[in-house]
Structures are given as structure tokens and as C-alpha cells.
Amino acid sequence: MNEYTVIGAAAALLVTMGLALLRAILGPTVHDRILAANVFGTKTVLFLALLAFATDRLDLLDLAIAYSLLNFVGTLALLSFFPRGYNRAESPGHESDQSSS
Amino acid sequence: MIMEILTAAAIGIGALFVLMGVIGLFRFPDFFTRIHAAGVTDTAGAGLFILGLALHSGLTVATLKLLFILFFSFFTSPTGTYAVANSAVRFGLQPWIRPGKGGADG
Numbered sequence: 001m002n003e004y005t006v007i008g009a010a011a012a013l014l015v016t017m018g019l020a021l022l023r024a025i026l027g028p029t030v031h032d033r034i035l036a037a038n039v040f041g042t043k044t045v046l047f048l049a050l051l052a053f054a055t056d057r058l059d060l061l062d063l064a065i066a067y068s069l070l071n072f073v074g075t076l077a078l079l080s081f082f083p084r085g086y087n088r089a090e091s092p093g094h095e096s097d098q099s100s101s
Numbered sequence: 102m103i104m105e106i107l108t109a110a111a112i113g114i115g116a117l118f119v120l121m122g123v124i125g126l127f128r129f130p131d132f133f134t135r136i137h138a139a140g141v142t143d144t145a146g147a148g149l150f151i152l153g154l155a156l157h158s159g160l161t162v163a164t165l166k167l168l169f170i171l172f173f174s175f176f177t178s179p180t181g182t183y184a185v186a187n188s189a190v191r192f193g194l195q196p197w198i199r200p201g202k203g204g205a206d207g
Contacts, residue, residue, distance in 0.1 A: 001108070001157055002105060002108075002109055004109075005108070005109045005112055005113065008113060008116065009112050009113065009115075009116040009150070012116035012117070012119060012120050013116060013119065015120065015123075016119050016120055016122075016123040016142075019123045019124070019126065019127065020123055020126065022127075023123075023126050023127065023135075029132055029189075029194060031132050031185055031188065031189040031192070031194065032132050032135065034185055035126075035135060035136065035139055035185055036126070038139070038181055038182075039122075039123065039126070039139050039142055039143075042142070042143050042147060042174065042178070043119065043142075045147075045170060045174075046119070046146075046147055046150050046151070049150075049151065049154055049167060049170065050112075050150075050154070052163075053154055053157060053158065053163075058162075058163050061163055061166040061167065061170075062166070064166075064170055065169060065170055065173070068170055068173055068174060068177070069173070072177040072180075072181055075181045075184070075185070076181065076184055079184055079185060079188045082188045082191065082192055083191070
């Protein structure tokens with residue numbers, strides 16, 4: 001692979017991951033941080049795929065597959081800390097005469 | 102030669118989309134609009150990037166693995182995005198409305 005392609009793509013991906021981390025630090029709400037962590041995970045998968053072809057070690061592609069699964073499960077696991085159970089009485093546009101949780 | 106150009110173009114444009122998406126993460130005013138930026142990162146950016154890498158590697162097992170990554174992220178990225186947005190709505194986050202607009206007239 002052309003070395004300028006590798007360097008350019010790697011630089012763009014690293015800047016992206018750094019900015020995603022910055023959003024994870026700054027983000028005013030918790031969900032901003034969860035979203036930024038998810039973006040960081042997907043960029044890690046792309047970076048691993050690029051490394052696999054740049055260093056000619058195609059085993060890193062298996063790592064990328066495994067990490068994409070881990071990233072997905074990890075994002076869903078973070079969301080389990082929020083209360084589940086849809087309270088329809090408090091949803092917008094739904095008048096409440098009795099509440100259910 | 103032409104495959105090299107195509108590969109470099111696909112990877113380059115994919116990396117540009119990723120960068121634009123993460124800049125959008127900073128420019129958008131609200132959480133629900135930032136989901137759009139993250140979605141651009143994950144579909145256009147990752148798609149072009151992985152297609153460029155698959156073009157480079159030709160017809161090998163590595164291409165199958167790359168296409169599996171793309172196929173998997175095709176299903177998990179919208180699901181994860183929907184789960185985060187749904188959790189935010191249940192949590193009570195209100196969408197940002199431009200001051201002056203909004204409501205039944207805006």
C-alpha cells in the first residue's frame with residue numbers, strides 16, 4: 001500500500017480518536033460520553049484494519065472483528081445503568097391519569 | 102496502477118468523512134444532533150474505508166473478514182445508536198430548539 005495513504009489515513013484516524021476522547025471528557029450529558037466512547041470504538045476497529053494492511057500482519061483483522069463485537073456489547077452494557085421501564089404517563093403528548101413504571 | 106489509485110481515493114475519502122463526522126461532534130449544539138454526526142462517521146467513513154482496504158487486498162480471506170466487519174457494523178451501528186437515543190429520551194433529555202423557532206408555528 002502506498003505509504004502516503006497509510007500515513008494520511010492513520011493521522012486522520014488518530015486525530016478523530018483524540019477528538020472523540022475530547023468530546024467524552026467535555027460532553028455535558030452522560031449520553032454524549034457514551035456516544036463518544038462508541039465512536040472511539042468504531043475508529044479503533046478501522047485503525048486496526050489499517051494496521052493489519054500496513055504492517056502486513058493480517059491477524060489483526062481478527063482482532064478488529066472481535067473488538068467490533070466488544071464495542072457493541074460494551075455500549076449496550078453502559079446503557080443498562082440507566083433506569084429501564086418506559087413510563088408512558090410522562091412521555092410527551094400523553095396525558096397522565098395513572099402512572100405505570 | 103488503477104487499483105492503487107482507487108484504493109488511495111477510497112481510503113482517503115473515507116478518512117475525510119471520518120474527520121468531518123467527528124468535527125460535527127463538536128459543532129452540533131445538542132446530543133440528538135450529534136448522533137447524526139456519529140452516524141456519518143460510521144456509515145460513509147467506515148464504509149469507504151473498508152471498501153478501499155478490500156479493493157487493496159483483492160479476492161482473499163482478508164476481504165471476507167473486512168466485509169464481515171462492514172456487514173456486522175451495518176446491523177450494530179443503528180441498533181447501538183437507537184439504544185443510546187432511546188435511553189436519552191427515557192432519561193428526559195430535551196432536544197435543542199433554535200431560539201425563536203419551534204412550537205406549532207415555527
